[in-house]
Amino acid sequence: MYGVPEPTKEQSVKIIRQAFDHGITFFDTAEAYGPFKSELVVGEAIKPFRNEIVLATKYGWDIDQQTGQRTGKVNSKPEHIKRVVDNMLKRLQTDRIDLLYQHLADPEVPIEEVVSAVQDLMKAGKVLHYGLCEVSPETIRKAHKIQALAAIQSEYSLLFRGREHDVLPVCQELGIGFVPWSPLGMGTLAGYVDERTDFGKDPSRDLRAILPRFEANAMRNNVKLLQLVQKWAKAKLCTPAQLSLSWLQAQYPFIVPIPGTTKSYHLMDNIGADGVQWTNAELNQFRQELEQITIVGDRLPEAILKFSEVR
Incomplete structure (x- = not known):
């Protein structure tokens, strides 16, 4: 992704386990990374300590669940979310996702329908907590009223501080965690x-x-x-x-x-x-x-x- 040779599966598993050995207990992935490759590697790597870590992943891109082919569009239709999560559980070799994010908002699907689908997954025990990525304060408030959000993920670093005046204050007010991607x-x-x-x-x-x-x-x-x-x-x-x-x-x-x-x-x-x-x-x-x-x-x-x- 950033100009370096793709590591082998063995190298990736090794560094994830090294991270755990040094106290890292929060691991973030997504179906779109690969697609599917990252979840497969993470699932293999965390098997020895699955119950000791928090596992987060994301759905939201329109990706063919059989071929991994991208369409370049987003898809948060309820039936798609549920199908994707079942496949995620298989790739991650686990029975539940600790934190499930919507990767990007789908303008064609109201957030209320998205949250309802995730609530169904939570009731089934497949998802423990949910979050949103790259969303506005308005969407955060709307979703949080229906089901408490655990975390918001968005870009934030010294290079990009755009969330300091909109999303971060809302997270502080509502007691929601904030997870900066690309922090370096x-x-x-x-x-x-x-x-x-x-x-x-x-x-x-x-x-x-x-x-x-x-x-x-x-x-x-x-x-x-x-x-x-x-x-x-x-x-x-x-x-x-x-x-x-x-x-x-x-x-x-x-x-x-x-x-x-x-x-x-x-x-x-x-x-x-x-x-x-x-x-x-x-x-x-x-x-x-x-x-x-x-x-x-x-x-x-x-x-x-x-x-x-x-x-």
């Missing part, structure tokens, strides 16, 4: 990319090849953020990744970032973020410096962004 800005905040990085031209190998914020002109501006992160990481005796993740965790106690990795040393780097503490004075000073930087470029291509309720 697709490698930017860990120091792995800069204005000289070549992402190629094939988005199937590296999604950043078609992301506006990673275009050359945008990166020449956006690298200012990396420079700020590197400066503060040096001062706080940590890595850029640790600084970026710890900053997220310092915003609200209900935030749980989900950084992904295929490498053991990146995993251990990310885990080290728990040891980085911020004082209120540091947070205020960092925020002042952060506000001086304007990020250039949309976070996603329009073909994907059009399905999100929040830009």
Whole structure:
């Protein structure tokens, strides 16, 4: 996805189990990752400790359940959700999904119908908790009135802070967890990319090849953020990744970032973020410096962004 060779199943299983051995108990996947490949690997990896972790996955893209072929559309029709969940349980080798998300809103299916379908799955014991991704405060409130939401997942990082003034306050008010995806800005905040990085031209190998914020002109501006992160990481005796993740965790106690990795040393780097503490004075000073930087470029291509309720 981000320009690295796809790891083997054995390598993926090994790193997931290494994460568990070092205290990670929340694992996030989705039927769309692969499609299906990620769920199959996660299901195999977590078998020895299934009852000791929280397993989250997502439905919502229109994917042929036999072939894995994508249509490029979304699908949250109740009958589709139920069929998808049954297949998820098989791939994940489990009898229940701890946290089931709607990956993206379906404009053709009212949220009330979506929630009703999930409630049926909860009554059947197939789903324990549910959440939504990339949705507006209005949708959150509407859904939460019918069935309590456990979590909202949306992009949030130092590179993209768009949810600070709409979704996060609602989560705080209603007591809903918030799970930031891409908490390291697709490698930017860990120091792995800069204005000289070549992402190629094939988005199937590296999604950043078609992301506006990673275009050359945008990166020449956006690298200012990396420079700020590197400066503060040096001062706080940590890595850029640790600084970026710890900053997220310092915003609200209900935030749980989900950084992904295929490498053991990146995993251990990310885990080290728990040891980085911020004082209120540091947070205020960092925020002042952060506000001086304007990020250039949309976070996603329009073909994907059009399905999100929040830009």
